Amino acid sequence: MALIEEDLRQPPPDSAIVDRVVAAVMEQKLAAGAKLPEAPLCEAFDCSRTQIRRVLIVLAERGVVTLHPNRGAFVASPDAEEARNVFAARRAIERSIALAAAARIDAATLAELRANARADGAAEARGDRSESIRLSGQFHLRLAEAAGNAVLTKFLEELVARTSLIIGLYGSRATHSCSEDEHEALVAALADGDGARAADLMDRHLLHIERLLAIRDAVETPADIRSVFGK
Amino acid sequence: MALIEEDLRQPPPDSAIVDRVVAAVMEQKLAAGAKLPEAPLCEAFDCSRTQIRRVLIVLAERGVVTLHPNRGAFVASPDAEEARNVFAARRAIERSIALAAAARIDAATLAELRANARADGAAEARGDRSESIRLSGQFHLRLAEAAGNAVLTKFLEELVARTSLIIGLYGSRATHSCSEDEHEALVAALADGDGARAADLMDRHLLHIERLLAIRDAVETPADIRSVFGK
DNA sequence: TGTTGACGGATTGTCGACAATTTTCATTCG
DNA sequence: CGAATGAAAATTGTCGACAATCCGTCAACA
Numbered sequence A, B: 001m002a003l004i005e006e007d008l009r010q011p012p013p014d015s016a017i018v019d020r021v022v023a024a025v026m027e028q029k030l031a032a033g034a035k036l037p038e039a040p041l042c043e044a045f046d047c048s049r050t051q052i053r054r055v056l057i058v059l060a061e062r063g064v065v066t067l068h069p070n071r072g073a074f075v076a077s078p079d080a081e082e083a084r085n086v087f088a089a090r091r092a093i094e095r096s097i098a099l100a101a102a103a104r105i106d107a108a109t110l111a112e113l114r115a116n117a118r119a120d121g122a123a124e125a126r127g128d129r130s131e132s133i134r135l136s137g138q139f140h141l142r143l144a145e146a147a148g149n150a151v152l153t154k155f156l157e158e159l160v161a162r163t164s165l166i167i168g169l170y171g172s173r174a175t176h177s178c179s180e181d182e183h184e185a186l187v188a189a190l191a192d193g194d195g196a197r198a199a200d201l202m203d204r205h206l207l208h209i210e211r212l213l214a215i216r217d218a219v220e221t222p223a224d225i226r227s228v229f230g231k
Numbered sequence C: 001t002g003t004t005g006a007c008g009g010a011t012t013g014t015c016g017a018c019a020a021t022t023t024t025c026a027t028t029c030g
Numbered sequence D: 001c002g003a004a005t006g007a008a009a010a011t012t013g014t015c016g017a018c019a020a021t022c023c024g025t026c027a028a029c030a
Helices: A014-026 A038-045 A049-061 A080-104 A107-125 A129-147 A150-170 A179-191 A195-212 B014-026 B038-045 B049-061 B080-104 B107-125 B129-147 B150-170 B179-191 B195-212
Strands: A065-068 A072-075 B065-068 B072-075
Touching (some): A014 A150, A038 A049, A049 A065, A049 A072, A080 A129, A080 A150, A080 A179, A080 A195, A080 B080, A107 A129, A107 A179, A129 A179, A150 B080, A150 B150, A179 A195, B014 B049, B014 B129, B014 B150, B049 B065, B049 B072, B080 B129, B080 B150, B080 B179, B080 B195, B107 B129, B107 B179, B129 B179, B179 B195
Antiparallel strands (some): A065 A072, B065 B072
């Protein structure tokens, strides 16, 4: 089907297009490395090339897209080092987010997070991997908002999108299970106002996810067979 | 004087322009809130509007510039909340950077950081505030590189530039002194390979800088003078 | 048979012209 | 004297056309 069903005849503003491309990445509808030609994007969003090119610049700045001069835009394809860096960055940022959130989160948000964790568990149970990834990302982003630091939230938005790409690249079928329990434990710590515990649980949660992935560089196909054998 | 003296007749690539605008902000040559009209920028960098508009989009994405539709680009002017968020984000990120750097920093980089701290002290001693801010920013960025996480380094680049704006907005004359000693102590902890101590010193260093600033929202200038006197 | 080179189509990059909006400034009015 | 009005100038936003580059195909050749 089309990338997005769009029937409003007024072209949406840049940020709306950016969000929808990011959403498509997070729902694994756009695989890492996929080419993003301008013309189809113009059609999909019923807008001009000018607008699409702006959007691609923003996406590139966020690390979701890679621009190859004269060759076009591609969904980013993080190598192993970048993948590890993204997880390390998430631990640094989300530890702080968990700590801050514990001190100021309210009951309504806690309930929202609990509902998300349950829905995530249900999605995993029925094997809906893309929905599970989406819900998990939403859990972390909702928590970031609750922490009340817009700067950190913006960074995390970028990192969550890139994490989806990483899971798509390095995850196996079994990956990303049992995150529900960890999310529930995190909510419990937040409900207790125990920031230190929440931070610790967040750190371990992210380490756990990272460890479930097989993050290693693909062996590059040799350009010349003979060079492999030294002649 | 002109923003930048540019005589190369070949237009520099986008990233070079971005870097030079960011440098101008960090050296306090561009004050918060300053307007950035396209035409003068085109002249300064001897390039077309197309290129300048791309650069402005990138700078806006990094929070260094604010775009007002139909009104143009302005150097960002962080309000009090944003300023506090930037410092909180720096603590989260740079704690992690200090921890990682302690485990892998080499002697040459340590020497470089020590030299930077001394130069910073000298600049402060002779009252060269803009050079001091520049060197201090460079210290933190060099340390980030040493930590070896390009994702965190990119985030910190953005935050350091925004910090310059914040110091320009909320700093008094006396601000930003004695950072030399704290940098030296940090280098010592790194030289000892004591990551926990380095992280702690970094956290306190950033808190210290933040506390030296008078971060509070400016009272908005009343539209009508008479209303001030109740008439 | 496999490599090289050239051609045509398709895609991206750039520029200038024009439309839309804001800003400035002189003028008028209360 | 200050506020409001309106036109002119300046600035930003958008689009289409054209140039530059890349990609796939196919033919020529060793």
